[in-house]
Amino acid sequence: MSTDQTGHDGANTPQGAGNPGETGPEFLQLVTPAGERISHPEFDFWVRDVTDDQLCSLFEDMTVIRRIDVEATALQRQGELALWPPLLGQEAAQIGSGRSLRADDFVFSSYRENGVAYCRGVDLTDLLRVWRGNASGGWDPYSINMATPQIIIGAQTLHATGYAMGIQNDGADAVAVTYFGDGATSEGDVNEAMVFAASFQAPVVFFCTNNHWAISEPVRLQSHIQLADRASGFGIPSLRVDGNDVLAVMAATRLALDRARRGGGPTFIEAVSYRMGPHTTADDPTRYRDANELEDWAAKDPISRLAGLLERKGLLTAELQQQVKDKADTVASQMRRGCTTMPEPQAMDIFKHVYSTPNSWLERQQDHYARYLASFGDPAGAVSEEGAR
Amino acid sequence: MTQLTFARAINAGLRKSLENDSKVVLLGEDIGALGGVFRVTDGLQKDFGTHRVVDTPLAESAIVGTAVGLAYRGYRPVVEIQFDGFIYPAFDQIVSQVAKLHYRTGGAVRMPITIRVPFGGGIGSPEHHSESPEAYFTHTSGLRVVTVANPQDAYTVIQQAIACDDPVLYFEPKRRYHDKGEVDESADPASAPPMDKARVLTDGNDVTLVAYGPLVKTALDAASAAADEGISIEVIDLRSLAPVDYEPVVASVRKTGRLVITHEAAQSGGLGAEVAASITERCFYHLEAAPVRVTGFDIPYPYSKLEMHHLPGLDRILDGVDRALGRPNSLSGLEG
Numbered sequence: 259m260s261t262d263q264t265g266h267d268g269a270n271t272p273q274g275a276g277n278p279g280e281t282g283p284e285f286l287q288l289v290t291p292a293g294e295r296i297s298h299p300e301f302d303f304w305v306r307d308v309t310d311d312q313l314c315s316l317f318e319d320m321t322v323i324r325r326i327d328v329e330a331t332a333l334q335r336q337g338e339l340a341l342w343p344p345l346l347g348q349e350a351a352q353i354g355s356g357r358s359l360r361a362d363d364f365v366f367s368s369y370r371e372n373g374v375a376y377c378r379g380v381d382l383t384d385l386l387r388v389w390r391g392n393a394s395g396g397w398d399p400y401s402i403n404m405a406t407p408q409i410i411i412g413a414q415t416l417h418a419t420g421y422a423m424g425i426q427n428d429g430a431d432a433v434a435v436t437y438f439g440d441g442a443t444s445e446g447d448v449n450e451a452m453v454f455a456a457s458f459q460a461p462v463v464f465f466c467t468n469n470h471w472a473i474s475e476p477v478r479l480q481s482h483i484q485l486a487d488r489a490s491g492f493g494i495p496s497l498r499v500d501g502n503d504v505l506a507v508m509a510a511t512r513l514a515l516d517r518a519r520r521g522g523g524p525t526f527i528e529a530v531s532y533r534m535g536p537h538t539t540a541d542d543p544t545r546y547r548d549a550n551e552l553e554d555w556a557a558k559d560p561i562s563r564l565a566g567l568l569e570r571k572g573l574l575t576a577e578l579q580q581q582v583k584d585k586a587d588t589v590a591s592q593m594r595r596g597c598t599t600m601p602e603p604q605a606m607d608i609f610k611h612v613y614s615t616p617n618s619w620l621e622r623q624q625d626h627y628a629r630y631l632a633s634f635g636d637p638a639g640a641v642s643e644e645g646a647r
Numbered sequence: 648m649t650q651l652t653f654a655r656a657i658n659a660g661l662r663k664s665l666e667n668d669s670k671v672v673l674l675g676e677d678i679g680a681l682g683g684v685f686r687v688t689d690g691l692q693k694d695f696g697t698h699r700v701v702d703t704p705l706a707e708s709a710i711v712g713t714a715v716g717l718a719y720r721g722y723r724p725v726v727e728i729q730f731d732g733f734i735y736p737a738f739d740q741i742v743s744q745v746a747k748l749h750y751r752t753g754g755a756v757r758m759p760i761t762i763r764v765p766f767g768g769g770i771g772s773p774e775h776h777s778e779s780p781e782a783y784f785t786h787t788s789g790l791r792v793v794t795v796a797n798p799q800d801a802y803t804v805i806q807q808a809i810a811c812d813d814p815v816l817y818f819e820p821k822r823r824y825h826d827k828g829e830v831d832e833s834a835d836p837a838s839a840p841p842m843d844k845a846r847v848l849t850d851g852n853d854v855t856l857v858a859y860g861p862l863v864k865t866a867l868d869a870a871s872a873a874a875d876e877g878i879s880i881e882v883i884d885l886r887s888l889a890p891v892d893y894e895p896v897v898a899s900v901r902k903t904g905r906l907v908i909t910h911e912a913a914q915s916g917g918l919g920a921e922v923a924a925s926i927t928e929r930c931f932y933h934l935e936a937a938p939v940r941v942t943g944f945d946i947p948y949p950y951s952k953l954e955m956h957h958l959p960g961l962d963r964i965l966d967g968v969d970r971a972l973g974r975p976n977s978l979s980g981l982e983g
Contacts, residue, residue: 364720394747394750394753395751395752398753399752399755399756400756401755405719406752410739413739416709416713416715417712417744419713420714420715420719421716422716423713424720434716446736450704450708451709451712454703454713610753611749612749612788613789613813618890618892618893619890
């Protein structure tokens with residue numbers, strides 16, 4: 259394993275070559291779109307212990323999170339959620355990396371990493387709180403060692419880097435992993451995070467999901483070189499992997515985690531994938547995207563690909579398919595129930611947790627608003643009436 | 648008691664915090680070997696190591712953003728922004744992350760981050776080195792904003808800010824860094840007055856004069872000059888700007904009926920406006936005159952040869968006092 263800080267590992271991309279939107283043979287791939295396992299002299303090592311059972315379980319997780327995504331989109335269409343950011347097409351990138359992490363690693367992600375959150379063991383109801391408008395976060399980050407969704411593009415990369423500096427100070431071998439998209443690579447924060455991570459050799463993995471679109475802006479607007487090639491400018495080794503190949507993603511993530519745990523510093527992973535759905539349920543990709551592109555990427559679907567591999571290995575039995583379908587249906591119905599039975603937040607909750615210590619300004623406003631609500635006799639009624647206007 | 652300069656008093660307070668809590672770490676530009684451009688962190692890296700007193704690359708957003716990550720990990724980061732005018736690249740991290748994470752996570756994640764900002768003018772510097780950006784932050788829920796006006800407070804309040812579980816912006820009046828004062832280093836910050844309490848500095852019956860940071864000294868000078876003319880001014884050091892401790896101001900204005908507030912920052916949308924409005928709401932029937940603001944102008948901080956025109960000095964403050972008292976003043980005869 260090379261720890262050369264200026265070059266690439268495994269996937270050798272000519273410096274500066276290629277359109278950042280193009281995918282070709284110049285990325286790490288262990289399973290072809292047809293489901294054929296191809297060997298790799300360096301990266302086979304990183305998935306050598308993945309058993310048939312584990313392949314089946316990866317298939318299950320990817321299927322389940324796609325089902326979660328479909329269910330959440332339906333909940334939004336039915337008015338149960340205000341918004342939802344779909345991950346359709348990015349299941350391999352999220353499950354392959356998410357399943358590589360240890361419990362004591364810490365994830366700082368964007369708002370689209372619901373599959374990673376699933377791997378971290380998030381309560382499915384918690385996953386929906388933000389999107390139903392019931393909370394600004396959704397869960398206690400320490401309960402699953404994953405920060406709640408970050409909406410400011412790229413801001414979380416600095417949090418991961420700082421967290422990693424803390425790990426370093428503690429003498430621990432955990433790793434901070436930050437997820438962001440191709441659009442985020444243009445943000446100052448992401449670039450500053452890479453400067454800091456390199457300077458302090460912090461144990462952080464920069465996991466960039468290049469899904470080709472930042473709402474309506476194609477990745478070529480963000481970068482004239484492949485995103486992975488940017489890392490070398492910071493002295494950070496990078497990997498460009500087929501983000502729709504769960505084994506390749508897993509291999510790359512494991513390598514990066516191992517390097518960080520051993521004191522080898524940060525790694526940048528570009529997982530080349532595609533956002534098959536809209537940016538969020540409020541978006542309309544037909545205004546800016548060619549339908550042919552969607553068709554091309556549908557042919558590289560991450561779940562079909564893994565199914566193809568399982569089939570070749572004789573693992574894709576009717577029993578497995580039924581079992582995975584049942585699991586997905588159960589999870590989806592649990593999530594729907596959690597969504598529709600979520601307790602309504604109460605008016606005075608808006609004042610909670612602004613500070614952790616008493617604050618005279620806030621206490622006065624809170625007191626005045628409580629009096630205002632009380633003037634209606636029925637505080638809850640007063641608020642719902644206001645809300646309806 | 649020891650005689651310490653303002654800068655040494657902050658240094659002593661930082662040292663105390665580093666000694667008392669292994670989770671305290673300092674981050675900033677040039678704070679290590681150099682000891683900061685104002686020497687406030689002098690000697691700390693040598694004594695506590697490069698892991699606790701960290702010279703960072705020159706990126707303010709990253710300094711604050713990594714402090715957020717460290718706080719997530721259980722640390723108490725103390726960040727130095729080298730000059731007031733350099734804080735803006737970190738604005739998003741301060742306003743959207745530091746200030747809101749506790750709220751966003753329903754109280755699960757605390758952000759005990761202290762952001763030290765040398766602020767204010769009067770040192771003959773070029774642009775971006777003399778600003779008073781406090782109101783940007785007092786307008787942001789989730790932050791606490793404090794200022795200090797004497798070495799004892801500098802020593803005590805920095806320790807209180809670091810010990811606070813909420814994020815604190817700690818504004819240091821840079822033109823007072825070399826002023827000396829008595830500091831009791833044995834004083835326990837936990838039993839000192841809390842940092843969000845204002846302090847009445849002089850007892851007076853005619854006018855309430857509210858100041859903070861660098862202008863507290865100017866206000867005291869103005870009060871003693873006024874005393875020579877038989878005018879009795881009650882000077883209040885606001886100390887905390889978010890939240891403002893209105894109780895002593897209300898009590899004072901109920902006595903004097905007249906309020907003057909002074910700050911270096913631009914007038915419109917500033918602390919003076921906030922204090923004037925709040926005191927008017929609470930003391931309307933006790934006021935004998937409209938509250939008066941004596942502040943910097945609504946201009947970019949001017950080039951240094953003219954900065955004394957921008958900064959409220961003793962005479963401008965006294966002119967404001969005359970206005971509050973209805974005595975002849977520079978605006979006599981003007982309406983509105």
